[in-house]
Amino acid sequence: MWRGVSGQAATDVQTTSSLSARTTLLPHRVGHTRPGKNTAVFSPSAYAPRLPLPIHQVRTFRRMRKISLAPIAVFSTLLLVAMTSSVASTAWLLGRIPFGDFRGIVLVFGAVVMFYVYSIVLYRLVLLISPLREGVIDFGSREEFVFHVYELFFLVLFFSLTRTRFVPVPLMRWIYIALGARLGDNSFSGGTLLDPPLTEVGDNSIIGHDAILFCHVIEADKLALAKIHIGSNVTIGARAVIMPDVDIGDGAIVAVNAVVTKGTRIGPGERWAGIPARRIS
Numbered sequence: 001m002w003r004g005v006s007g008q009a010a011t012d013v014q015t016t017s018s019l020s021a022r023t024t025l026l027p028h029r030v031g032h033t034r035p036g037k038n039t040a041v042f043s044p045s046a047y048a049p050r051l052p053l054p055i056h057q058v059r060t061f062r063r064m065r066k067i068s069l070a071p072i073a074v075f076s077t078l079l080l081v082a083m084t085s086s087v088a089s090t091a092w093l094l095g096r097i098p099f100g101d102f103r104g105i106v107l108v109f110g111a112v113v114m115f116y117v118y119s120i121v122l123y124r125l126v127l128l129i130s131p132l133r134e135g136v137i138d139f140g141s142r143e144e145f146v147f148h149v150y151e152l153f154f155l156v157l158f159f160s161l162t163r164t165r166f167v168p169v170p171l172m173r174w175i176y177i178a179l180g181a182r183l184g185d186n187s188f189s190g191g192t193l194l195d196p197p198l199t200e201v202g203d204n205s206i207i208g209h210d211a212i213l214f215c216h217v218i219e220a221d222k223l224a225l226a227k228i229h230i231g232s233n234v235t236i237g238a239r240a241v242i243m244p245d246v247d248i249g250d251g252a253i254v255a256v257n258a259v260v261t262k263g264t265r266i267g268p269g270e271r272w273a274g275i276p277a278r279r280i281s
Ligand SMILES: CC(C)(COP(=O)(O)OP(=O)(O)OC[C@H]1O[C@@H](n2cnc3c(N)ncnc32)[C@H](O)[C@@H]1OP(=O)(O)O)[C@@H](O)C(=O)NCCC(=O)NCCS
Pocket: 190, 206, 207, 208, 209, 235, 236, 237, 238, 253, 254, 255, 256, 257, 258, 271, 272, 273, 274, 280
């Protein structure tokens, strides 16, 4: 059963806007029994709607969520603050230094760096005021608003840092930490952490080339967040995918191309491979 916000079982997810009816979702599958899996498994897809509606009507309202005007307005305001602050501080810091022929390049580069610095500071401020909470996110809730502002920061700004290979891997470690990830000593990522604030990695661990870790569930109209915890001395293989609510013990290895699905618990020293990932030794 989904652990939900404040450790409670989440039982409601969707609202049908035109009928103004809240659907109640009940688990029809309590837990996996596969070895290596918890019985308390995060699996929003395991919840079947209990509705006084014919099933075709239920399907009608399963739509992707839309980012509303309010989070867009908040994000745009913050973006404007970051832009003006970066231009002003670049002019103030570098404007009077004679760079000769390189003046234009230096000023533009300085402004871009300052822009990302201000953006990260504002992003952290947003998360400080309204931290992301694990659990299912209701339609129209405060959590949805916060998630959408957070999401806009990545969609518009930070993916240009985290999803391109422009930034060197050793520097990416500090960018992920600045974006809220917990990375232990000597842990590096050659892949992408899509949700740094919900990702924890111990010491001496490596996220392989092009691996992807994400802590959000976006499945049709379902939206939920759950942490990923990776211990120390862990190897996440190249191109592996680690889904939300996954816990990987110290010294474990996830193979190249494995897909570690929601709610998986990998014990210390275990090796997992395949799609979906299963223990191989
Ligand atoms: C999982 C891994 C550690 C296994 O390596 P190993 O201990 O040397 O084991 P083997 O290569 O002998 O394979 C053991 C079994 O696992 C299977 N296996 C290995 N890698 C696999 C993979 N990526 N997907 C599915 N099965 C895999 C093998 O087919 C073999 O199966 P079998 O016993 O039925 O023949 C290794 O294949 C791997 O993926 N390492 C990750 C390296 C990496 O990406 N590092 C980061 C780089 S940036």
